[in-house]
Each structure stands twice: as C-alpha cells, then as structure tokens.
Amino acid sequence: MKTVAAPSEVTDALRACRGYFVVAGTVSLAINLLFLTFPIFLLQVYDRVLTSRSEATLVMLVIAALIALATMGALDDVRARLLIRAGVNLDARLSSRVLSALVERSVFPGSGGRAQPLRDLDNFRQVVTGHGVHALFDAPWVPIYIAVIFLIHPLLGVIALGGGVLLFALALTNEFATRKPLKAANTALLRNYAFTEVSLRNAEVVQALGMFQALKARWLQERQTVLGHQAVASDRAALISSITKALRLFLQVGILGAGAALAIKQIITPGAMFAGMILLGRALMPVEQAIAAWRPLVSARESAGRVKALLADHPLREAGMPLPQPAGRLAVEGVIFVPPGSDRPTLKQVSFALAPSEALGICGPSAAGKSTLARLLMGVWKPAAGSVRLDGADVSAWDRVDFGRHVGYLPQDVELFAGTIHENIARFGEARSEDVIDAAVKADLHQMILHLPEGYDTEIGEGGAVLSAGQRQRVALARALFGKPRLVVLDEPNSNLDSEGEQALVQCLVALKEAGTTVVIIAHRPSILNTVDKMMLLRDGVVELFGPRPEVMARMTRGVIHPVAFAGGASGQERDRS
Secondary structure, three states: OOOOOOOOOOHHHHHHHHHHHHHHHHHHHHHHHHHOOOHHHHHHHHHHHHOOOOHHHHHHHHHHHHHHHHHHHHHHHHHHHHHHHHHHHHHHHHHHHHHHHOOOOOOHOOOOOOOHHHHHHHHHHHHHHOOOHHHHHHHHHHHHHHHHHHHHHHHHHHHHHHHHHHHHHHHHHEEEEEEHHHHHHHHHHHHHHHHHHHHHHOOHHHHHOOHHHHHHHHHHHHHHHHHHHHHHHHHHHHHHHHHHHHHHHHHHHHHHHHHHHHHHOOOOHHHHHHHHHHHHHHHHHHHHHHHHHHHHHHHHHHHHHHHHHHHHOOEEEEEOOOOOOOOOOEEEEEEEEEEOOOOOOOEEEEEEEOOOOEEEEEOOOOOHHHHHHHHHHHOOOOOOEEEEEEEOOEEOOOOOOHHHHHHEEEEEOOOOOOEEEEHHHHHOOOOHHHHHHHHHOOOOHHHHOOOOOHHHOOOOOOOHOOOOOHHHHHHHHHHHHOOOEEOOOEEEEOOOOOHHHHHHHHHHHHHHHOOOOEEEEEEOHHHHHHHEEEEEEOOOOOEEEEEHHHHHHHHHHHOOOOOOOOOOOOOOOOOOOO
C-alpha cells in the first residue's frame, strides 16, 4: 500500500469548498450594495421629500427601500445557508480522515486527549463557516464606504479614514496582546482534558484506592492554570473591546458634529450629514466584529494547526489491490521495534516462520515483548527494521479492511463496543446470521447467548458493561474467529476463563488447526500451550528458545533456561504491558 504525501489536507479541503465561499462572497457584494439603500433613502427624504412635500415621492421611496432591504435580508439568509453547506462539505472531507488518523495514533500508549482532534475539527469548521466569518466578507467594503464618505465631503472622509486606521491598529494590538496567553491557555486546557479522560477511564481504581481527593487537587491546580491564562487574555481583549466601542461612538459623534457644522454653512445638506454617519457605522462594523471574534478565530487557527499536524503524521494511504485469501504462511524476518519516544528497542532481531495450520505458543516474563510482537503480527504497529509477512505480503502495508477479513485478533485488554452481541461478533459489518452463530459456537458462546433476554440482539452497553469479564473475553474470542480467518493471534485468551471455559478454548484451538488456520497464542498458563506445535521463549525482546513444543519444554524443564518463563501463571491475572 502506497503512502500519499499530503502537505495540508485541511488546505485542500478548504479549496474544494471554495465554490461555496465564492458564491457567498458574491452574495456579500449584493448585500453591501443593497445596504446603500438606507443612506440613499435618508438623503432623498431630507433633501427632496421634506422640501417638496410630495407624498407620492415619499410612498415610492418607502416601497423601493422596503423591497431593497427585504432582498438584503433574504440574501443574508442565503449567505448563511451557503456557509452552512460549506461546513457540511468540509466535515465530509475531513472527519473520516481525522478519525482514521486518530485511530492510527491511538494504538500507541500515552496518546492522551484521544478525542481532541475531533473537537478541533468541529471548532475549526464552526468558526470558518459561522457568523464570525461574515466580517471577512464585509471587510473589502470598508475602503469603498470610506470613499463614498469622501465624496460627500473630504472632512467627513478624513474622520472616517482616521477612525478606520485607529480601529485596525486596535485589532492588531488585540492580536499581539492575547496571542501568548491564549496559546498557553489552550495548551493547558488540552492537558487538563487528557488528565480528565485518564481519570474517568480509571474511575474504578480511583474509587477503590481513595485517590479522588488527590486527583481532584491536581485537576483543580491545572484548571486554575487554564483560568489564569484565559483571564489575562480576556482582560486584555475586554479592555481593547471597550476602547473600540467607545472610539466608534466618538467617531459617530465627531462625524455628526462635523456634518452639522458643514450643513449650517450650507456646504452639505442635512441628508448628506446623516448618510455619512450611517455609512461610517457600516464601514467600521467589520473591524469591530473582527475584534469581538478574535478569540474564536485564534482558537480556530490553533485547532486547524493541530488537525494539520495529525494528518501530516498519519498520511492518507491509497487502497492497494486486494490480495487473494492467504494460506496462512507467517514469516517474521529480523524484526526490531523501538517504541515512540524511546531509544531502547523492545524487540531485537526476532525471526521465525510458521506454516499453515501450525500453532505457536509464546511465553516469557513480563516486559519480554510478547504483546508488542502480537501487535506487530497484526500490523497494528510497524517495526523499525525487518518485516512481518503473511503469504509474502507485508502485514503493515496490507490494506487494513482487506487484511482484517483474513485474520483474527484477541488483544490482552478486551474492548467491546456499545451495540448488540451480533454486531460485536460481526465486527459491526454486514454479516449472515449463520456466520455469526458459527463464530459463537467455536468460542463456546452460543448457549450462553441464547439465555440472554434478547439473544444475539442483546445490547451489551459501552465496553460490554452488562457482561462478566469471562463473557466479554468469549465474545471477543468469537469476534476474532468470525469469518474463518487464516491467521489468529490470541494474547492471554484464558486470563478471565474458568476451567470449563479454558477447556472450550483448547477445543477451539484444535478446531482452528484442523481447519488449516495458523495460530499464535501468548499465555502465562502453560496448560493452554499443550495444543501448540511450536514454542517460543521471549526475554528482554530476544528469542531465547524456539522450536517444537516438546523440545522447548524439555529444555525449560531441564533448567537450561532457569528464570521463570511463566511469570504469574497460577493466577493468570498478570498483564504484560510490553
């Protein structure tokens, strides 16, 4: 599967939506032209109707003004709808990409704030297609309105131009005054969200060990940091906003006073005086709106930056040509794996091969690299060197949807999804009922499901909350067996099973081998490994023993490898976090 370089998919998505923005800009042109209706109406009323006392002229002017203003209101609604459509289009182009990149990033431990990129995308989309962006469409009209005021009288134009320059200077001041505290606040807020997610995810431990008060103190401390930075930015922005509002009123008073002085001297008419004041208000409105919307705009810019970085780190992959169903030949060739942010390899030059229908049992002490190897076999992680191949094809480069149809995986930490048992076993795809039942029967789950209130249609809740730990593990095992996979990797498949469940698992493994499926089992309990053909002993990321099971077991029994290989085997509750 080939990787496509994408310097900025966000920019590309915005360009794809430019048609909406171009039309919205054209509509803005009409809106701003129609806004001239009001000052022209005032000019005509003061300078013609009041002097001529013509009621017919007044009626025609009122009708024309109402039609023009109603059209302006309708066009404003059209502009808003266009921007809403642009937001929908933008989301359609980016949301699935952000989600897929987020899934790729989240397979590594420590990727906190997992849902934050989706919040960033929503924030960016709402700002660039919301009412705040209207000021950008109206901004090009500021010099045009000021030019019209100059046509009324140069003195009024000078007042309007000076006011516009001052307001623009205040907008720049607002940017420089709030940039650092806003950035610090957003960084601290993301850290606080990530800490909250971790705390909620481990709520059981928090309650059991009485950690809530200590964690709350830590949470409040970080929260105060966020509020402190936000308060600094808000104070500065509020001060500049207050100055802006006062300045705008000063300018309106100034232009009205100057216009009155000119009208007294009969240099301009009273209608021109009021028209100039209205035009000034309209000319300065986009600048004032931009200052008021500065915080959301800055936040949207930072959100877009984080989304761009995420997509750049996890570029789009072109779907490769579907490969034929593999026979199950697995080859691991000189694999070295270095975790992100570390310079110490977890696996060092691991190599082995399995033929179709062979079963391999992997054992070793904690932190030996067993679960890391399982993730590499599934293509979830990519090795720093070497390769993992299924029927000659690199598993990390295989199209993930196509690859998933041929493999089964039971991770060490079982995770189920909110939905029915049927949906979880079928991996939330379209599936025939007989295929789902077949997987459940192989996992010795069918009878248990039939005793549930709604059978296979039973809703299991988030994470399978309505099921016991053993039931969740069996459902996850059935999910791994769904679709008659050619390669199955099971990481601690019996950790939550009783003796009856473990016996059913052994029968399942025998059936998989008879069906020609290649099986890799990671286990702390040696009893489950009696069915495997080959065994591997991992220690500190190095293969210490590999070969036929009787030979490896004999060497371990004779004490060739003296340290305990099956750490914590009696309880079966240990978790290999490697």
